Amino acid sequence: MISAITQSRLILALGLSIAFTALLSLLTGSQAIPLLQALHQSFNGGPGIYGLILTELRLPRTLVALLAGASLGLGGALMQSLLRNPLASPGLIGSASGAALGAVITLYFGLAGMFTLALPIGGIAGALLATLTVYLLAGRDAGILTLILAGVAVNAFALALVSLLLNLAPSPYAVQEIALWMLGSLANVSRNELWILLPGTLAGWLMVWRQGRTLDLLTFGEETAASMGVDLHRLRWRLFLAVALIVGSAVSVTGAIGFIGLVVPHLLRPLVGHQPSRLLIPSAMGGGLLLLTADIVVRLLPAQGEIKVGVVTSLIGAPFFLWLILQRKRDMS
Amino acid sequence: MNLLHGESLAVSRQGRPILTAVDISLNRGEMLGLIGPNGAGKSTLLRLLAGVIEADEGRLSLEDKPIGAITRHERARRIAYLPQLSEIAWPMSVERLVALGRVPHLDPWQHPSPRDRAIIERVIVQTDLQPFRQRAFNTLSGGEQARVALARALVTEPDILLADEPVSALDPAHQLDVMTLLSEHCQSGQSVIVVLHDLSLAAHYCHRLQLLHQGGTLAVGNAEAVLTPENLEMAYAIAMNQTPEETQSPFRLPWRRLS
Amino acid sequence: MQAKAIALLLILLTAPAAAAGPPQRVVSVNLCTDQLLLMLADPRQVASVSYLSRERQSSFVAEQAAGYPLNHARTEEVIGHRPDLVLAAPYTNPRLLATLEKLGFVIEKLPLGYTLEGIIKDIRRLAARLGQTQRGEVLIEQMHHRLQHNDAPTGLLSPKALFYQPRGYTSGANTLQNEALRLAGWRNPAAEQGVEGYVAVDLEQVILWQPDTLFTSTYKDRSISLAERQLEHPALKRLLAGIPMLEIPYKYWICPGPMLVEAVALLRKAREERDAR
The missing domain is CATH 3.40.50.1980 (Nitrogenase molybdenum iron protein domain)
Known part of the structure; x- marks a missing residue:
C-alpha cells in the first residue's frame, strides 16, 4: 500500500517547518545578539549594529539558503522525472560541477566585473553544457549505470578544470577557494548575492510552471508520452534549460552543494504517491529546508573557521546514496 | 469516408527499409487486425499511425484531413496508443495511472471534471481493476499490469485505439477479456487496430485482417481471404491446421469466457 | 668564546668563508631581512637578496634591490654565492637552515620584532653584525624624528x-x-x-x-x-x-x-x- 498523504497537507507541513527553521536561522550566528533590539533597529532603519547583523548578514544568508536549496531540490525532481531515473540529480549528471566551472571562468578572469549578471550567466552556460554532454554521452534511454558513468566522467573533467583555472587565476587567493567551489558554502553571502541568484532562478521556475502533467505522462515512457501529446524535443530543451538556469544561478553563488537534489525528491516521492507532478513543489520546499538546516548546523558547530555547508549535506547525502544503491541491488536480485 | 487512411507509407532506418509503400484504411466501428511474422513492420506501422515516428514517404489522413494539419493535442485526444511493453517508471497507484489517460482532454492546470471522473470510474469497472485501484503498479501481476495499460488508453475515449500485442503476456482467460473489451470499444462507433500473433484470436475478433510481410502488405480482407494456406506459407513459412479433423493430436482453442 | 668556537668549526669543516672581520658576502633569504640588510649594509657586503625584495608592492627597497643577484631560498642557490653570513627569519624553512648549518655556513636569525622597540633591537643587532653600527643609529634617529612630534595618546575616546x-x-x-x-x-x-x-x-x-x-x-x-x-x-x-x-x-x-x-x-x-x- 502507498501511504500517500494529501499534497496540500504535505505542503503545509513543509511551509511551517520552513517558517520555523528560517526564524531559527535568523537567531543563529557566531555572536549572540538581542533579538528584540535587532528587530527594532531593522524596522526603524536605524544604524544599529544588531539590525545590521540581522538584515545584512543573517537575512540574506537565510534567503539564499532557501532559494538555492529549493533550486537544487526542484532540479533533482525535474531531472529524475525527465530521465525516469531515480539517481539523476544536478550533482550526478554534471549540472552542478559544470555550473561551478562556468562561474569560476567568469568570476576569476574578470568577466563578472564587467556586469553583475555575467557570473550567473557563466554558471548557467556551464550547467547546460555539462548536462547536455552527459545526456549525449549516455544516450536517450540510458540505464542508470550508463548515466552515472557519464556523469562521473563529466564531473571529474569539470572539477579538474575548476582546479586548474583557480591555479592559473590572477588572484593570489583563488587557489584557496577550490574547496569552496567543490563543497559549497553560504558564508558571507550578502544581498548582492541574492540579486545574482534571483533572475535566473525566477526564470527557471517560470519555465517549469505547468509542466507537471507532462512529466506525469513520461511515466509511461517516451513513446507513449509522445502519443499522448507531449512534444518530447521541446520538453527536453525546456527542462534542461530550466535546470541550468536554477542550478547555474544557485551554484554561482554558493558553489556546488552536493546531494540535495538526489536526497530530497527521494525522501518525498513516497509521500506524494510517486507522482512526478505532485513532487515538484514539495521537492523545492524540502530542498530549501534541508540546505537551511544544514547551514544552521554549520554555524553552530564549534570549529576554527566555518565548516563548508557542503560537508554537512554530503555527510547526510553520501550514506543515503549508498543505501539507495544497496536497495536497488536488492530489488534486482 | 475512411476514418483513417494511409497511402504508400514508407519508413526506413539507417538506409534499411522497414515499411515499403503500405496502404492502410480503417472504417468507423471497425476492428482491424495487423498480422505478420516478426520483423514484418507491424509495430513500426502502428507507431507511425500513433504519431510517435514520422513517415519518410506517403500520405496519412484522419477523416480526409492530412495528419500534419491536426495539432499534437487533438491527435492525442483522437488516437490512443498502447505499446507492446507497458513501461511504468514510478510505482504510482492504479487509479492515478488510469486517470492520466484523461490528460489529453485537460488544459495544463485544469482539474478533472465530474464527467472525466465518471469515465475513469466506468473504465476501472470495465477492466476489472476495482480490487487493485489503490495498489502500486509494480506490485501487480503481468496480466493486471496489462489491464492497467489498456484502461489508461480506454480512458482517453479515442476514436482510434492502436494496440500493439495487447494479449501476448496474458493467460487465455485474460486474452479473451482484453479482446472482448476491444470489440466493445468498436461497438460505440470507435475503431481499433490491433497487432496480434495469435491468428485464431485475430480471425475470431477482427472484422478485417491485414497481413504484413517484409515491410509490405501481402493480403488484406476478411479472415477467409487473408488466412489462406498460400499466404501463410509465404509469410510465416508454416503449414496451418485449419480444422481439428486434420490432425491426431489434441487441439484446443480458447473460445469464450465463462464468468 | 663563541667566536672562537665558530672559527674552529669553520676551519674544521673547511668552510668557504673568511673568519675574521665584518662579513663581506651576505646572503639574505627572506624579504624582511633583505630590507634591513639593504638599508644597513655597504653595497659591497651584499651577495644576494631574495626575489621578493624586488616586488614593488611588498618591498620598501625594491629599487635598491635591483642591482643584486636574487635567490629563492633554495640550498644550491645560497651555497653558490659562497656566503660568509646567511640572514634568515624565525620562520624560514628549517630544513634549509639545517642543511646550511651542517655545511658550516654562518646563519643569523633576526628575531623580527613587532613593536617599535623590537624594530630598534633588530636594527641594532644587524648593524652590529655587519659592522655598520653608525648607520644603524642614524636610521633609528630618523625614525624617532618622524614619530616624536605627534605621538597621539590612545585613550578610551580614541576612534577604533x-x-x-x-x-x-x-x-x-x-x-x-x-x-x-x-x-x-x-x-x-x-x-x-x-x-x-x-x-x-x-x-x-x-x-x-x-x-x-x-x-x-x-x-x-x-x-x-x-x-x-x-x-x-x-x-x-x-x-x-x-x-x-x-x-x-x-x-x-x-x-x-x-x-x-x-x-x-x-x-x-x-x-x-x-x-x-
Missing part, C-alpha cells in the same frame, strides 16, 4: 580601527599593524578583545566591534576572488557609513623596519581627517 584583509583576516595584539595603529592613536578592538596575531574573524564579530574605520593592504594588484569580494560586503559599507576603506601600502608594514613610520603617518592623517569631520 581594524586591520581587515581578504578572507576576513585581522591583526590583533603582537603585530606590526597593531603597533602602527597604536602609534597613530587608534584603538584596535581586536587586540583589546584578546585577539593575538593574524587571524580570521567572522563578519558578525567585526560588526559587533563597531570599528570606526577599516584599513586594508593588498600585496598584489587588486584582483577578483571571493576573498576580496568579502571586503565589499554591504554590511561593512553600512557599518562605515559609506566611508571607503583606507588602503595602506603593504610594503610599509609587512616587515619590521623604519618604513613602519610611513604607515603610522598615513594612519595619523586618516585620524586627523576623521577628527575634522
Whole structure:
C-alpha cells in the first residue's frame, strides 16, 4: 500500500517547518545578539549594529539558503522525472560541477566585473553544457549505470578544470577557494548575492510552471508520452534549460552543494504517491529546508573557521546514496 | 469516408527499409487486425499511425484531413496508443495511472471534471481493476499490469485505439477479456487496430485482417481471404491446421469466457 | 668564546668563508631581512637578496634591490654565492637552515620584532653584525624624528580601527599593524578583545566591534576572488557609513623596519581627517 498523504497537507507541513527553521536561522550566528533590539533597529532603519547583523548578514544568508536549496531540490525532481531515473540529480549528471566551472571562468578572469549578471550567466552556460554532454554521452534511454558513468566522467573533467583555472587565476587567493567551489558554502553571502541568484532562478521556475502533467505522462515512457501529446524535443530543451538556469544561478553563488537534489525528491516521492507532478513543489520546499538546516548546523558547530555547508549535506547525502544503491541491488536480485 | 487512411507509407532506418509503400484504411466501428511474422513492420506501422515516428514517404489522413494539419493535442485526444511493453517508471497507484489517460482532454492546470471522473470510474469497472485501484503498479501481476495499460488508453475515449500485442503476456482467460473489451470499444462507433500473433484470436475478433510481410502488405480482407494456406506459407513459412479433423493430436482453442 | 668556537668549526669543516672581520658576502633569504640588510649594509657586503625584495608592492627597497643577484631560498642557490653570513627569519624553512648549518655556513636569525622597540633591537643587532653600527643609529634617529612630534595618546575616546584583509583576516595584539595603529592613536578592538596575531574573524564579530574605520593592504594588484569580494560586503559599507576603506601600502608594514613610520603617518592623517569631520 502507498501511504500517500494529501499534497496540500504535505505542503503545509513543509511551509511551517520552513517558517520555523528560517526564524531559527535568523537567531543563529557566531555572536549572540538581542533579538528584540535587532528587530527594532531593522524596522526603524536605524544604524544599529544588531539590525545590521540581522538584515545584512543573517537575512540574506537565510534567503539564499532557501532559494538555492529549493533550486537544487526542484532540479533533482525535474531531472529524475525527465530521465525516469531515480539517481539523476544536478550533482550526478554534471549540472552542478559544470555550473561551478562556468562561474569560476567568469568570476576569476574578470568577466563578472564587467556586469553583475555575467557570473550567473557563466554558471548557467556551464550547467547546460555539462548536462547536455552527459545526456549525449549516455544516450536517450540510458540505464542508470550508463548515466552515472557519464556523469562521473563529466564531473571529474569539470572539477579538474575548476582546479586548474583557480591555479592559473590572477588572484593570489583563488587557489584557496577550490574547496569552496567543490563543497559549497553560504558564508558571507550578502544581498548582492541574492540579486545574482534571483533572475535566473525566477526564470527557471517560470519555465517549469505547468509542466507537471507532462512529466506525469513520461511515466509511461517516451513513446507513449509522445502519443499522448507531449512534444518530447521541446520538453527536453525546456527542462534542461530550466535546470541550468536554477542550478547555474544557485551554484554561482554558493558553489556546488552536493546531494540535495538526489536526497530530497527521494525522501518525498513516497509521500506524494510517486507522482512526478505532485513532487515538484514539495521537492523545492524540502530542498530549501534541508540546505537551511544544514547551514544552521554549520554555524553552530564549534570549529576554527566555518565548516563548508557542503560537508554537512554530503555527510547526510553520501550514506543515503549508498543505501539507495544497496536497495536497488536488492530489488534486482 | 475512411476514418483513417494511409497511402504508400514508407519508413526506413539507417538506409534499411522497414515499411515499403503500405496502404492502410480503417472504417468507423471497425476492428482491424495487423498480422505478420516478426520483423514484418507491424509495430513500426502502428507507431507511425500513433504519431510517435514520422513517415519518410506517403500520405496519412484522419477523416480526409492530412495528419500534419491536426495539432499534437487533438491527435492525442483522437488516437490512443498502447505499446507492446507497458513501461511504468514510478510505482504510482492504479487509479492515478488510469486517470492520466484523461490528460489529453485537460488544459495544463485544469482539474478533472465530474464527467472525466465518471469515465475513469466506468473504465476501472470495465477492466476489472476495482480490487487493485489503490495498489502500486509494480506490485501487480503481468496480466493486471496489462489491464492497467489498456484502461489508461480506454480512458482517453479515442476514436482510434492502436494496440500493439495487447494479449501476448496474458493467460487465455485474460486474452479473451482484453479482446472482448476491444470489440466493445468498436461497438460505440470507435475503431481499433490491433497487432496480434495469435491468428485464431485475430480471425475470431477482427472484422478485417491485414497481413504484413517484409515491410509490405501481402493480403488484406476478411479472415477467409487473408488466412489462406498460400499466404501463410509465404509469410510465416508454416503449414496451418485449419480444422481439428486434420490432425491426431489434441487441439484446443480458447473460445469464450465463462464468468 | 663563541667566536672562537665558530672559527674552529669553520676551519674544521673547511668552510668557504673568511673568519675574521665584518662579513663581506651576505646572503639574505627572506624579504624582511633583505630590507634591513639593504638599508644597513655597504653595497659591497651584499651577495644576494631574495626575489621578493624586488616586488614593488611588498618591498620598501625594491629599487635598491635591483642591482643584486636574487635567490629563492633554495640550498644550491645560497651555497653558490659562497656566503660568509646567511640572514634568515624565525620562520624560514628549517630544513634549509639545517642543511646550511651542517655545511658550516654562518646563519643569523633576526628575531623580527613587532613593536617599535623590537624594530630598534633588530636594527641594532644587524648593524652590529655587519659592522655598520653608525648607520644603524642614524636610521633609528630618523625614525624617532618622524614619530616624536605627534605621538597621539590612545585613550578610551580614541576612534577604533581594524586591520581587515581578504578572507576576513585581522591583526590583533603582537603585530606590526597593531603597533602602527597604536602609534597613530587608534584603538584596535581586536587586540583589546584578546585577539593575538593574524587571524580570521567572522563578519558578525567585526560588526559587533563597531570599528570606526577599516584599513586594508593588498600585496598584489587588486584582483577578483571571493576573498576580496568579502571586503565589499554591504554590511561593512553600512557599518562605515559609506566611508571607503583606507588602503595602506603593504610594503610599509609587512616587515619590521623604519618604513613602519610611513604607515603610522598615513594612519595619523586618516585620524586627523576623521577628527575634522
